[in-house]
Amino acid sequence: MKRGTCCETSRKTSFILQQLRYNSWKSKMRKIPNHGNLRVTKVVYPLGLCVGLFIYVAYIKWHRASATQAFFSIAGAASGAQWGQQAHSPLGTAAHGHEVFYGIMFDAGSTGTRVHVFQFARLPGETPTLTHETFKALKPGLSAYADDVEKSTQGIQELLDIAKQHIPFDFWKATPLVLKATAGLRLLPGEKAQKLLQKVKDVFKASPFLVGDDCVSIMNGTDEGVSAWITINFLTGSLRGPGGSSVGMLDLGGGSTQITFLPQLEATLQTSPPGHLTTLQMFNRTYKLYSYSYLGLGLMSARLAILGGVEGQPAKDGKELVSPCLSPNFRGEWEHAEVTYRIAGQKAAATLYELCSSRVSEILRNKVHRTEEAKHVDFYAFSYYHDLAAHVGLIDAEKGGSLVVGDFELAAKYVCRTLETQPQHGPFACMDLTYVSLLLQELGFPRGKVLKLTRKIDNVETSWALGAIFHYIDSLNRQKNPGS
Numbered sequence: 001m002k003r004g005t006c007c008e009t010s011r012k013t014s015f016i017l018q019q020l021r022y023n024s025w026k027s028k029m030r031k032i033p034n035h036g037n038l039r040v041t042k043v044v045y046p047l048g049l050c051v052g053l054f055i056y057v058a059y060i061k062w063h064r065a066s067a068t069q070a071f072f073s074i075a076g077a078a079s080g081a082q083w084g085q086q087a088h089s090p091l092g093t094a095a096h097g098h099e100v101f102y103g104i105m106f107d108a109g110s111t112g113t114r115v116h117v118f119q120f121a122r123l124p125g126e127t128p129t130l131t132h133e134t135f136k137a138l139k140p141g142l143s144a145y146a147d148d149v150e151k152s153t154q155g156i157q158e159l160l161d162i163a164k165q166h167i168p169f170d171f172w173k174a175t176p177l178v179l180k181a182t183a184g185l186r187l188l189p190g191e192k193a194q195k196l197l198q199k200v201k202d203v204f205k206a207s208p209f210l211v212g213d214d215c216v217s218i219m220n221g222t223d224e225g226v227s228a229w230i231t232i233n234f235l236t237g238s239l240r241g242p243g244g245s246s247v248g249m250l251d252l253g254g255g256s257t258q259i260t261f262l263p264q265l266e267a268t269l270q271t272s273p274p275g276h277l278t279t280l281q282m283f284n285r286t287y288k289l290y291s292y293s294y295l296g297l298g299l300m301s302a303r304l305a306i307l308g309g310v311e312g313q314p315a316k317d318g319k320e321l322v323s324p325c326l327s328p329n330f331r332g333e334w335e336h337a338e339v340t341y342r343i344a345g346q347k348a349a350a351t352l353y354e355l356c357s358s359r360v361s362e363i364l365r366n367k368v369h370r371t372e373e374a375k376h377v378d379f380y381a382f383s384y385y386h387d388l389a390a391h392v393g394l395i396d397a398e399k400g401g402s403l404v405v406g407d408f409e410l411a412a413k414y415v416c417r418t419l420e421t422q423p424q425h426g427p428f429a430c431m432d433l434t435y436v437s438l439l440l441q442e443l444g445f446p447r448g449k450v451l452k453l454t455r456k457i458d459n460v461e462t463s464w465a466l467g468a469i470f471h472y473i474d475s476l477n478r479q480k481n482p483g484s
Helices: 003-080 149-166 169-174 190-205 221-235 266-271 299-307 352-364 372-376 384-391 405-418 429-442 465-480
Strands: 099-108 113-122 129-138 177-181 216-218 248-252 256-261 277-282 285-295 321-323 331-336 339-345 379-383 401-404 450-453
Touching: 099 149, 099 169, 099 465, 113 149, 113 465, 129 149, 149 190, 177 190, 177 465, 190 216, 221 248, 221 256, 221 277, 221 285, 221 465, 248 384, 248 429, 256 372, 266 372, 277 465, 299 321, 299 331, 299 339, 299 352, 299 429, 352 405, 352 429, 379 384, 384 405, 384 429, 384 450, 401 405, 405 429
Parallel strands: 099 177, 177 216, 248 379, 321 339, 379 450
Antiparallel strands: 099 113, 113 129, 248 256, 256 285, 277 285, 331 339, 401 450
16 A cells, blocks of 8 residues: 555544544533523523513502502592591501591680691591691780781791691692681781781691681681580590580680580570570581680680789779789789789788689679589580699699599688798789689589599690591581582
């Protein structure tokens, strides 16, 4: 064999062996990794596509449902402020069946202006419950700005800012904003009072809350008493269903005092003087209430009358107002309704209590109607009734407590007797205690009648404000649904 032929045959054999090895390696590579990648691709890609599509569809449905729910909740509340149709809580209470809404009530009293921010919750078909209250008070009262209405706006705006801080932004447009003025403005000349109210209304209109044409008004005395009665009976549970026993209400403010209860005796309905009975519609029920407000018999106005002064007028020629209800050696000044009076006690042979009691009886004579049924009804008393009793240690200032009407008389006698030697209760303690003792007796309460005195029930202020905003929202609902 030739040498060239042998070498060529060797090269061919080597090439064939290399090709066989390459083909064997290539075949292995195809069998293992490529088949694995194919399996992963066939499973993962469709699965990822399905998961992504599911998330996208779920998001679209949730977003549309949330937007629709928020729109109809707020729109429904703004048009009627209907129970349970206000915007749902952003914290998710609606998921548990509760519907959440708010109300703002300004109490423009004779000695100060207060804002109450109430949060309510309601299960379908049930009476709403109060879940939270924010309270803030400023002095002096609106009536102090009667001659300079522009100065009243700063305090109103400050209290509005409190409301903004405690109500979520999404609820602002659906939250009713109301101011009701009491005895302080009722005692002002009509023109001055209306200018003040118009200024407040202008501030309210510029706010982001739900403001109606009747958002600012002077509350008549009967409405004040009825609203306080609603508050007490709401907080004690008497309004949650028919058949519950209600309680009476006694409120002693600075300029006026109210008594309200639900009569059970036909004799009360038949013998009550004109103007002492009123009808209340609430939660599709009608109540026939005994309710009356005595303007000028609030504690501060009564002080002025006992001293011999005239409401809203300085003493003639700046003379001292002398009273037997002050310590004989007392001389000082007292400011009431932006008027400063010089006051003094008077020397006499009789005891201080006897002289003071006689003077107070003159002030109360023929001014108060006595109702016999009052002695049979459980009563809550608050405002100055509570504050005065706490001041002299008859009840705990924070917890409140119960006492009998005669305790005010015993305290009056003690304070009047020790006023000169123990003046720590202040110059008016003898006068105030004597006045409250005789006022309660004139209203028909015997000395042994038990009264419950409290400033708060379940940490909520026992004022007329809660009842007033509650009734206001309920009336808006009835206006929107007359047949309900």
